[in-house]
Amino acid sequence: MRLLSVEGLTKRFQIHQLRREVPAFDSLSFELSGGEFKLVSGPNGAGKSTLLRCLYRSYLPTSGKAIYCSRLGTIDLARAADEDIALLRRQEIGYVSQFLRPRPRVSALELVAEPLVHAGKSRDAALRDAGESLEAFGLKPELWNAYPTTFSGGEQQKVNLARALIRPNHLLLLDEPTASLDATARLALADRLDELKAQGVGILGVFHHPEDVGELVDSRIEIAPLESTNVAYEPEARPA
Ligand SMILES: Nc1ncnc2c1ncn2[C@@H]1O[C@H](COP(=O)(O)OP(=O)(O)OP(=O)(O)O)[C@@H](O)[C@H]1O
Numbered sequence: 192m193r194l195l196s197v198e199g200l201t202k203r204f205q206i207h208q209l210r211r212e213v214p215a216f217d218s219l220s221f222e223l224s225g226g227e228f229k230l231v232s233g234p235n236g237a238g239k240s241t242l243l244r245c246l247y248r249s250y251l252p253t254s255g256k257a258i259y260c261s262r263l264g265t266i267d268l269a270r271a272a273d274e275d276i277a278l279l280r281r282q283e284i285g286y287v288s289q290f291l292r293p294r295p296r297v298s299a300l301e302l303v304a305e306p307l308v309h310a311g312k313s314r315d316a317a318l319r320d321a322g323e324s325l326e327a328f329g330l331k332p333e334l335w336n337a338y339p340t341t342f343s344g345g346e347q348q349k350v351n352l353a354r355a356l357i358r359p360n361h362l363l364l365l366d367e368p369t370a371s372l373d374a375t376a377r378l379a380l381a382d383r384l385d386e387l388k389a390q391g392v393g394i395l396g397v398f399h400h401p402e403d404v405g406e407l408v409d410s411r412i413e414i415a416p417l418e419s420t421n422v423a424y425e426p427e428a429r430p431a
């Protein structure tokens with residue numbers, strides 16, 4: 192089943208300081224099905240992270256469409272209202288980057304359990320599942336009730352992944368999630384992604400070491416780097 196159709200998606204950044212536009216990618220088109228794992232590749236600066244951020248709508252695409260078949264109906268992620276995006280993020284679109292922004296004074300266990308509680312699970316059951324997930328990723332049990340703000344990069348990443356993958360999302364966007372992981376956690380990640388694929392989750396992933404997920408990859412999209420077009424632009428006048 193088709194999950195996502197990206198049509199002519201383009202993102203350009205306006206660099207006010209330089210008074211010009213920097214293109215990230217231009218007219219990307221591809222499709223992703225439920226249960227498919229598509230590897231996004233391309234050299235540094237090609238726009239891989241920007242593509243995932245446009246689909247998660249941390250960035251607003253400049254033009255093009257990203258038609259997403261949500262559980263509630265079809266929606267263009269490039270143009271959807273912020274409230275709809277917030278709902279999709281809570282319910283069915285997951286995103287993992289290399290970095291966790293831990294919330295102060297929330298324990299690792301609570302952070303991981305939270306998406307299950309939002310989905311209606313009891314707190315006790317959610318905390319139990321969160322413990323199992325942290326265990327699979329190899330986070331030391333003595334850290335489960337501690338605050339991740341002081342964790343090492345790899346420990347934070349384990350919490351990040353455990354939280355993002357604890358329940359089957361519909362669409363999962365992964366931006367170099369293995370960068371700071373040890374071998375145990377990389378294996379746990381591959382096992383979990385395998386399970387999620389079998390449950391129909393569509394995955395778009397950027398991996399610097401694609402061998403971490405080699406067996407799981409069904410298709411690829413290569414983003415070619417663009418020349419900076421040096422398009423001059425006039426900044427919009429500020430209202431008086
Ligand atoms: N917020 C931003 N403002 C201006 N330019 C940006 C912004 N984010 C990204 N860019 C530019 O867009 C281009 C693509 O960046 P992006 O981070 O998507 O590359 P990438 O393919 O993920 O690279 P890497 O492999 O190094 O992670 C780069 O030239 C970058 O400088």
Ligand SMILES: [Mg+2]
Pocket residue numbers: 239240241366
């Ligand atoms: Mg990147």
